[in-house]
Amino acid sequence: MSQIVYLNGDLVAREHAKISVLDRGFLFADGVYEVIPVYNSVPFRLQEHLDRLQSSLSQLGIANPHSNIEWKNIIRTVIERNGGGNISLYMHITRGVSSIRDHLIDDESACTVVLMCNPLNVSQQPIKCSTATLMSDIRWQHCDIKSVALLGNILLRNEAEQRGHDEAILHRDETITEGSSTNVFMVKHREIYTPRQNNFILGGITRDVIIELAEHTGLKVHQQDISIKNLLNADEVWISSSTREISPVTRIDDKIIANGEIGPVAKVLHKEFQSFKKQLCR
Numbered sequence: 001m002s003q004i005v006y007l008n009g010d011l012v013a014r015e016h017a018k019i020s021v022l023d024r025g026f027l028f029a030d031g032v033y034e035v036i037p038v039y040n041s042v043p044f045r046l047q048e049h050l051d052r053l054q055s056s057l058s059q060l061g062i063a064n065p066h067s068n069i070e071w072k073n074i075i076r077t078v079i080e081r082n083g084g085g086n087i088s089l090y091m092h093i094t095r096g097v098s099s100i101r102d103h104l105i106d107d108e109s110a111c112t113v114v115l116m117c118n119p120l121n122v123s124q125q126p127i128k129c130s131t132a133t134l135m136s137d138i139r140w141q142h143c144d145i146k147s148v149a150l151l152g153n154i155l156l157r158n159e160a161e162q163r164g165h166d167e168a169i170l171h172r173d174e175t176i177t178e179g180s181s182t183n184v185f186m187v188k189h190r191e192i193y194t195p196r197q198n199n200f201i202l203g204g205i206t207r208d209v210i211i212e213l214a215e216h217t218g219l220k221v222h223q224q225d226i227s228i229k230n231l232l233n234a235d236e237v238w239i240s241s242s243t244r245e246i247s248p249v250t251r252i253d254d255k256i257i258a259n260g261e262i263g264p265v266a267k268v269l270h271k272e273f274q275s276f277k278k279q280l281c282r
C-alpha cells in the first residue's frame, strides 16, 4: 500500500507531500516532533505524547495548531489510511513558512504539520540487547524539548555506530544524561536508578512507563545523578525508548556489565512491559 502522509489538512501520497523551501523547519530546524508507537491500530500512551508535544511547542513559543480532540481525529485517520496494525507514527510541527529567510520570527506564519507512518518492529521477544559507547554530551541545554534540531544526536549516534555500538551513552562532566535517542537506567542491589528529569534529558514516555511498572512491581526507583563510575559498576544497565522499549546494555566500550547477560530486573520489567502493552492495545 502506498504511504499516505498528512500535510496541513490534506492526505496525500508520500511522493506528493511537498513543503516550501522557506519553511522554518527546513531552514532552521525550527520545529518539534513526536514518535508514537501504534500497536494493533491503538496509539500507545497517546495523551502523554500529546502533553509532551504541547510542552515542546510551548517552550518554543509555537501555538499548538490543534486541540487534543482534533489531534486524536487526525491520528486516527492517518492510522486508518495507512492500513492500521503496528506502526511507528511520526508527527512533525514546524513554525511554518516565512516570507523571507530571517532569524526573526514572523508571527503571521501558520504551522506546517506533517504526520507519516513507518513500520514498527514488534518482535521484542526475546528481549534485544545493546552495546554502548560513552561520549561527551555535545548537545545544547534544552534537551527536554523534542526539537527536530537533532544534529548533535545524529553525530553522536553515527560515531557510536562507527565504533561498532548500538547507542552512545552521553555524559556532561562525569554525570550520565541519556542516550542519543534513549533514556538510561541502571540497577544496583536490585534498586533502579535513572537520571532525574531536567533540561539535559528528554522525558521519555517509555522511561515513565518503566518507572510506573517498576514501582508497581515493588521495585525501588531512584531518580538521581548517575556517575560514569557507578554506571560501569552497575549490576544491570538498560536503555529505553518507544521503538527499542527496554534494551539491556551488556557492554559499554570495553567494560562488560556484570556478567554480560540480561539481568533479572530487566527480564521482569520486559515481561511487565509486554503485558501492559497487550492490556492497553487489546
Ligand code: PMP
Pocket: 035, 153, 178, 179, 180, 181, 182, 183, 201, 202, 203, 204, 205, 206, 207, 240, 241, 242, 243
Ligand atoms: N531521549 C532522546 C534524546 C530521544 O530521542 C528519545 C526517543 N525519542 C528518548 C530519550 C526516549 O523517549 P521515548 O521513550 O518517548 O521514545
